[in-house]
Amino acid sequence: MTEQKKRRPYSSALRQEHAQATRQKIATAARQLMIRKGYADTTMAEVAREAGVAVQTLYTSCPGGKPGLAKLVYDITLAGDARPLPQCDRPEVQAIIDEPDPVRKLARYAAMATAILRRIKPVHRVLRAAAAASPTDAGLQDMLTGIEHERLTGSRGPAEHLHAIGALRPDLPPARAAAQIYVLTSTENFEKLTEVCGWSEGEYEEWLATMLAAALLEHPHDEWLAN
Structure with a gap:
């Protein structure tokens, strides 16, 4: 025994x-x-x-x-x-949580999101195309809908974290902040800016960090938003 x-x-x-x-x-x-x-x-x-x-x-x-x-x-x-x-237990997420400055925190988040979007873009594109070609495939449609709900739910983590540390704009409820994070970090936005507009991934990352800070933070650094 x-x-x-x-x-x-x-x-x-x-x-x-x-x-x-x-x-x-x-x-x-x-x-x-x-x-x-x-x-x-x-x-x-x-x-x-x-x-x-x-x-x-x-x-x-x-x-x-x-x-x-x-x-x-x-x-x-x-x-x-x-x-x-879980994503929340991974080192890159812990580094975001441990960063004391909200603007740099969102810059780290933008870097992580860009790396994820680089990986996921070809898969997401294939699945979107398949769903558009087969609207009656309930399993595929439900799977894609589930992915979007998971993304929105996942966006609540950073929104609630910013709210908990007092960095989120006081007129912005965490749920509304999560919705903005969800939209700003969409694969479709990443594709349009890097493929249609010709931006580099670095330019996208800078844009994302700037937009997140402007949309979410009570006191974003003026010098950051000026870039």
Whole structure:
């Protein structure tokens, strides 16, 4: 019994590591196929073959079938890896929380958002195109709607943090601030400014930091907003 108890944490860690690696392989294979071929022309069997897993493993890892697979791709691309670590516990978010100056705090947030948008843009574009081409695909439509609700909910974190430290404008409720963060950090805005308008990612990041400070802070630095 003692020997069995000693082995359990080790075995559990190995299982978790194996599951994480499997999810990463599946997401990488599906992402590459969807970007190359499109969502509609990417099959579950093809993804399983590319990832080197059984089709049943694919369905187990992605509840909900193909929309579930697309959500896995989106989530892992957003996070940057398959670790079961909430976004709020990641080092870049902790660095934002620990930054005492609200303007620099939003500059860090803008840098993090730009890096996420760079990763997620091709995936989001593929899924948007697929949803537009298949308006009756309820699973796909629901998945994209869910993503947007998650983005809006996630935007409440920085809004409520700014409110808690007294940096948010007093006439701006956290829910309204979250809505502004949600819109300013949309993939569509990032695409328009970097692709249509020809801005560099650095220019987008500076714009985002400036807009966030102007929209949210009670006393943004005049020198920052002048840039």
